[in-house]
Amino acid sequence: xxxxSQGGYAGFVWGSYGMALVLLVGxxxxxxxxxxxxxxxxxxxLRLRGSGGDQ
Amino acid sequence: MPNPWFKxxxxxxxxxxxxxxxxxxxxxxxxxxxxxxxxxxxQTPDQLGGTNPQKEYYRIIFIHVPAAWMSxxxxxxxxxxxxxxxxxxxRLSFMMANAVAPTGAVFTxxxxxxxxxxxxxxxxxxxxxxxxxxxxxxxxxxxIGYIALHSAIDDxxxxxxxxxxxxxxxxxxVPVIFWSINCPDPNQCAALHQRSGLGKIEGNIxxxxxxMTLGFWMYSFATTLMRLRGxxxxxxxxxxxxxxxxxxxxxxxLQP
Numbered sequence: 001x002x003x004x005s006q007g008g009y010a011g012f013v014w015g016s017y018g019m020a021l022v023l024l025v026g027x028x029x030x031x032x033x034x035x036x037x038x039x040x041x042x043x044x045x046l047r048l049r050g051s052g053g054d055q
Numbered sequence: 056m057p058n059p060w061f062k063x064x065x066x067x068x069x070x071x072x073x074x075x076x077x078x079x080x081x082x083x084x085x086x087x088x089x090x091x092x093x094x095x096x097x098q099t100p101d102q103l104g105g106t107n108p109q110k111e112y113y114r115i116i117f118i119h120v121p122a123a124w125m126s127x128x129x130x131x132x133x134x135x136x137x138x139x140x141x142x143x144x145x146r147l148s149f150m151m152a153n154a155v156a157p158t159g160a161v162f163t164x165x166x167x168x169x170x171x172x173x174x175x176x177x178x179x180x181x182x183x184x185x186x187x188x189x190x191x192x193x194x195x196x197x198x199i200g201y202i203a204l205h206s207a208i209d210d211x212x213x214x215x216x217x218x219x220x221x222x223x224x225x226x227x228x229v230p231v232i233f234w235s236i237n238c239p240d241p242n243q244c245a246a247l248h249q250r251s252g253l254g255k256i257e258g259n260i261x262x263x264x265x266x267m268t269l270g271f272w273m274y275s276f277a278t279t280l281m282r283l284r285g286x287x288x289x290x291x292x293x294x295x296x297x298x299x300x301x302x303x304x305x306x307x308x309l310q311p
Contacts, residue, residue, distance in 0.1 A: 003096070006114065007101060008111075009110060016119070016173070020122070028278065031278060035285055039288070039308060042292055043302070046298055
C-alpha cells in the first residue's frame with residue numbers, strides 16, 4: 001500500500017503511468033485492428049474480381 | 056555486387072523482413088520496459104536532488120524524459136526518411152516517414168501530459184508558456200500537421216512530397232527544444248527547465264531512465280514496422296505478391 005500511495009503523490013505518478021499505458025496499449029490495439037481491416041478489405045476486393053465482378 | 060540495403064528498398068522484399076523483425080522488437084521492448092519499471096520503482100531513492108529534493112513524484116522522470124527524447128528522435132528519423140524520399144524518389148522511404156509520424160505524435164503527447172503531472176507538484180502549475188513546453192507543443196502540432204496534410208491530398212505522390220517539405224521545415228523545432236533550457240541565470244529568465252547534466256543524476260535513476268528510453272525505442276521500431284506493413288499493403292494492392300499475401304495471411308488471421 002505504501003507503494004501505491006507513492007508518498008502521497010499517487011495521483012500524479014499513476015496519472016502519468018496510466019496515460020502511458022493507455023496510449024501505448026491503445027496504439028498497438030489500433031494497429032492490430034487496422035491490419036485486420038486492410039486484409040479484409042483487400043480480400044473482399046480480390047474475391048469480387050475473382051468471381052467476375054469486373055466484367 | 057548486389058547490395059542487401061538496396062534489395063530491401065523494395066516493398067516486396069521489406070514486407071516479409073518487417074514481419075520477422077516485429078516479434079523480436081516486441082520481446083526487446085517488453086523486457087527493457089519491465090526492467091526499467093522494476094528498477095525505477097524499487098531500486099531508486101525516494102527523493103531526487105540534494106538541498107531542495109523532489110519527492111516521490113520525481114518517478115515520472117522514467118516516462119517523461121524517455122518520451123521527450125523519443126519525440127525529438129522520431130521527428131529526426133521521420134525527416135530523414137522524407138528527405139531520402141525527396142532526393143532518391145524511393146517509395147519505401149516515404150512510407151517509412153508515414154509510418155513513424157503517429158508514434159512520434161504519441162510520444163510527444165505523452166511527454167506533454169507527464170510534464171503537466173510533474174509540473175503541478177514541483178512548480179505548482181500544470182502548464183506554463185515556458186520555452187521548452189511551448190516548443191514541445193509546437194512539435195506536437197507539426198506531427199499532427201504532417202499527418203493531416205498527407206491525408207488531405209488525394210494523389211499519394213503529391214501528398215508524400217508536400218508532407219515531406221512540411222516535415223523538413225519543422226525540423227528547426229528539434230534544436231530549439233534542445234537548447235530552450237539555455238538560461239545562464241534562473242533569476243533573469245523564465246525557463247523552468249534548467250540545464251541538467253546526466254552525470255549529476257544518481258546512478259540507479261539514470262540507469263532506469265536509459266533502460267526505459269531503450270524500451271521505448273524498441274517499442275517505436277515495433278509499432279512503426281507494423282504500421283509500415285499496413286501502408287505497403289494499401290499502396291501496393293495492385294501487385295501480384297500483395298494478392299498472394301492477402302490470400303494466405305488473410306486466411307490465417309481473419310478466422311472468426
